[in-house]
Amino acid sequence: MISPASLSPAQAAARLEEFTVIDVRAPGEYASGHVPGALNIPLDRLGEAVPALKSASARGALLVVCASGVRSTRACEILADADIEAATLTGGTSAWEGDGRGLDRSEGARATWPMERQVRLAAGSLVVAGLLAGRRLPAARWLSAGIGAGLVYSAVSNTCGMAAVLSKLPHNQAPRSGADLDATLDALQG
Numbered sequence: 001m002i003s004p005a006s007l008s009p010a011q012a013a014a015r016l017e018e019f020t021v022i023d024v025r026a027p028g029e030y031a032s033g034h035v036p037g038a039l040n041i042p043l044d045r046l047g048e049a050v051p052a053l054k055s056a057s058a059r060g061a062l063l064v065v066c067a068s069g070v071r072s073t074r075a076c077e078i079l080a081d082a083d084i085e086a087a088t089l090t091g092g093t094s095a096w097e098g099d100g101r102g103l104d105r106s107e108g109a110r111a112t113w114p115m116e117r118q119v120r121l122a123a124g125s126l127v128v129a130g131l132l133a134g135r136r137l138p139a140a141r142w143l144s145a146g147i148g149a150g151l152v153y154s155a156v157s158n159t160c161g162m163a164a165v166l167s168k169l170p171h172n173q174a175p176r177s178g179a180d181l182d183a184t185l186d187a188l189q190g
Contacts, residue, residue, distance in 0.1 A: 005087040006073075009099040012063060012089050019063035020056045020188070022086075023093075024075045028112040028172035033103035035065050035089070035096055039184045043071050044164055048181070050082045052188035059190065062086035067114040068094055074158055112171055115163050122162060123147050 012019070012035075021038040023030050030040040041049045043066075056062065062079070064072040064086050072088040079086045089096065094114070097103055113121075130143030154160045166172060 006069075006090045007063065007087050008090050009096045009101055012087075012096075013099075013101055015061075016063075019061050019087075020059075021063045021065060022053070022075070023065045024071050025066050025093075026112075026115060026167040026172040029067060029115060031106035032112045033093060033097070033105050035063075035093060036102065036104045038065060038104075039187065041181065041184060042167065043075055044167060045181055046075055046078055049185055049188070050079070050084070052185040053079060053086075054082065054084050055190060056188040057084050057086070063089060065089045065096075066092045068092045068116060070116070070158075115166065115172075118166050118172075119160060119162050122166060123151060 007015075016035075016037070021035050023034045023038040023040050024043040024046065025034075025040070026042055027040055030038070034040070041053075053062065062084070064075045064079070065088070066072040066075070069088060069090055069092045072092060076086045076088050091098070093103060126147045127144045130140050130145075130147070133140035134144070150161065154162070
């Protein structure tokens with residue numbers, strides 16, 4: 001498989017008008033700040049969007065964005081498997097904002113931690129809880145072992161089941177005024 005093209009924030013900003021920008025973060029993350037003009041298609045729903053993205057890519061280039069570049073690289077791989085060419089933003093919205101470029105925020109959005117940070121908090125908390133509970137109930141240590149094994153699997157497979165679960169929590173959902181996936185897919189169809 002060919003690795004996706006990566007663009008720095010400066011390169012992407014210089015050509016932003018050429019791209020259909022797709023943000024693959026959870027709706028809550030997207031609502032709290034995204035690259036101007038980006039459309040939200042969460043990574044776990046990307047499969048549903050392939051026909052619309054194929055249509056959009058026939059009209060122009062796609063730029064896929066996430067918080068740090070990890071999920072957008074995975075999304076580009078999924079799109080490449082469907083014969084859709086897309087580039088990824090190196091460093092994601094964190095690098096975009098760090099480069100002094102503004103983010104659009106959805107009306108009524110509240111700040112949401114990036115998914116990677118949420119996963120670290122949840123995994124770390126569960127490991128500590130398993131170790132502490134294991135002082136009284138030794139079998140509870142298996143919780144820590146299970147989380148550790150899940151993190152190893154996550155690294156090897158470049159997927160994250162914990163992120164998929166956390167993305168369903170209410171604070172990771174877009175505000176009620178946000179656009180839904182069906183409206184986004186309709187917009188991509190042209």
